[in-house]
Amino acid sequence: MWIYISALGCQLGYFALLSLQPYPQPVVINVIGVLLNVLAIMFHRKGYMNTALLLLVVPVSAKAAWWEHQFGAEGGFEYFHIVAIFFVCIASLSRIQRLLFSGVLLLFYIGAQYLTSPVYIVSYEFMSLASVVNLVISVTFIAVVAVQIGWEAEQREKRYRRDLRHDQLTGALSRFALLEEGPRLLSRGGLGVLMIDVDHFKAINDTQGHAIGDEVLIELTQRLRHHLRGSDQLCRQGGEEFVALCPTEDREGLQHAAERLLLSINSRAFTLSNGQLLRVTISIGVAQGGPAACAESLLPDLLQRADQAMYRAKREGRNRVVTVWDTPDHGAASLDQIEPSDHDHSPDHGHSHDSLAMPGMPPLDTPGDGSGAAASAPSRSDVSHHDDVQTADEVYQWKR
Numbered sequence: 001m002w003i004y005i006s007a008l009g010c011q012l013g014y015f016a017l018l019s020l021q022p023y024p025q026p027v028v029i030n031v032i033g034v035l036l037n038v039l040a041i042m043f044h045r046k047g048y049m050n051t052a053l054l055l056l057v058v059p060v061s062a063k064a065a066w067w068e069h070q071f072g073a074e075g076g077f078e079y080f081h082i083v084a085i086f087f088v089c090i091a092s093l094s095r096i097q098r099l100l101f102s103g104v105l106l107l108f109y110i111g112a113q114y115l116t117s118p119v120y121i122v123s124y125e126f127m128s129l130a131s132v133v134n135l136v137i138s139v140t141f142i143a144v145v146a147v148q149i150g151w152e153a154e155q156r157e158k159r160y161r162r163d164l165r166h167d168q169l170t171g172a173l174s175r176f177a178l179l180e181e182g183p184r185l186l187s188r189g190g191l192g193v194l195m196i197d198v199d200h201f202k203a204i205n206d207t208q209g210h211a212i213g214d215e216v217l218i219e220l221t222q223r224l225r226h227h228l229r230g231s232d233q234l235c236r237q238g239g240e241e242f243v244a245l246c247p248t249e250d251r252e253g254l255q256h257a258a259e260r261l262l263l264s265i266n267s268r269a270f271t272l273s274n275g276q277l278l279r280v281t282i283s284i285g286v287a288q289g290g291p292a293a294c295a296e297s298l299l300p301d302l303l304q305r306a307d308q309a310m311y312r313a314k315r316e317g318r319n320r321v322v323t324v325w326d327t328p329d330h331g332a333a334s335l336d337q338i339e340p341s342d343h344d345h346s347p348d349h350g351h352s353h354d355s356l357a358m359p360g361m362p363p364l365d366t367p368g369d370g371s372g373a374a375a376s377a378p379s380r381s382d383v384s385h386h387d388d389v390q391t392a393d394e395v396y397q398w399k400r
């Protein structure tokens with residue numbers, strides 16, 4: 001907005017100067033111009049960019065008016081060119097647009113140099129030393145400020161976009177990025193969606209404090225990231241809920257990946273900054289689909305199914321993986337279509353579903369020794385030996 005106000009002010013000042021009678025001596029205009037240049041540099045150094053811009057533009061307009069007054073319509077042309085380039089440079093245009101505009105203006109300017117009347121060329125003979133100094137300072141400084149403003153605007157935009165795409169606390173991708181990345185990955189191939197939720201996280205917050213809760217979320221993110229592939233994306237959906245996007249059509253591999261993530265969290269206690277050890281568990285719901293031509297509509301469907309599977313894992317005692325696969329024609333599957341698992345022994349297992357408690361890894365309220373942990377996955381036995389390790393579930397029980 002300021003840019004356009006300054007541009008307008010510049011034009012109005014220019015016409016005001018033109019109408020002055022008697023017209024000021026060139027030396028007066030030059031001295032005022034140099035003084036305004038110096039003032040602009042001082043304001044710029046103090047960080048008042050907009051004021052610096054105005055102070056720069058005023059002497060250029062004054063000079064344009066003076067040249068016009070002395071040498072006719074083309075006399076002030078070069079100054080206007082500078083002002084035009086300046087505004088194009090700092091206006092909120094894309095880099096390409098700015099380049100295009102500046103290029104066209106430059107070509108126009110070069111053409112005008114050859115085509116204009118002799119008055120314009122003769123006018124150079126009248127340039128005093130002060131005028132040259134004024135012009136050089138103005139042009140150089142305007143160029144520097146324009147580049148700086150353009151560069152800062154680009155950096156701001158990059159920062160804004162980075163902030164928008166990342167969760168501030170954990171550094172995982174944000175929900176915004178999830179909605180961008182999901183359809184992109186789905187249009188390229190099959191996509192596995194892992195809905196990951198920390199068990200009884202509220203109890204951790206309530207007993208250990210919010211700051212410790214934050215610590216847990218940060219370490220949890222690091223562990224999950226460490227155990228995901230480079231091509232996978234980890235997003236924080238909100239609160240203590242995460243979504244891993246895993247490009248794959250291999251459902252068995254996806255299931256193993258989810259189990260690996262589960263073990264990466266429950267097999268080793270979290271060391272808190274208050275010195276305590278806390279065993280944290282997560283519940284994971286897994287869905288898979290795609291590739292899809294209409295990726296935007298498939299993603300919400302996959303997220304919803306993974307979410308339902310995750311809630312099923314919660315209902316069945318937490319600390320487990322539940323998968324839900326779509327039907328062969330990629331239609332949405334209901335949870336009733338989930339196949340039963342060998343490890344699933346909870347009371348409501350009469351429903352057909354696939355609930356994978358980790359081998360040898362009973363729910364947290366029944367401490368296990370980790371003897372059945374998969375060979376490739378981290379063992380849980382290192383935590384079971386800590387007498388002072390608390391589980392979020394125990395904290396939860398204690399609270400109740």
Ligand SMILES: Nc1nc2c(ncn2[C@@H]2O[C@H](COP(=O)(O)OP(=O)(O)OP(=O)(O)O)[C@@H](O)[C@H]2O)c(=O)[nH]1
Binds near residue numbers: 169197201210213214
């Ligand atoms: N420390 C911290 N806590 C958060 C943050 N975002 C959300 N929470 C808390 O996370 C807790 C989530 O609690 P619930 O939704 O009840 O879930 P839960 O206690 O994990 O229970 P289950 O999911 O059923 O196992 C709430 O207490 C939120 O206040 C955060 O950024 N930092």
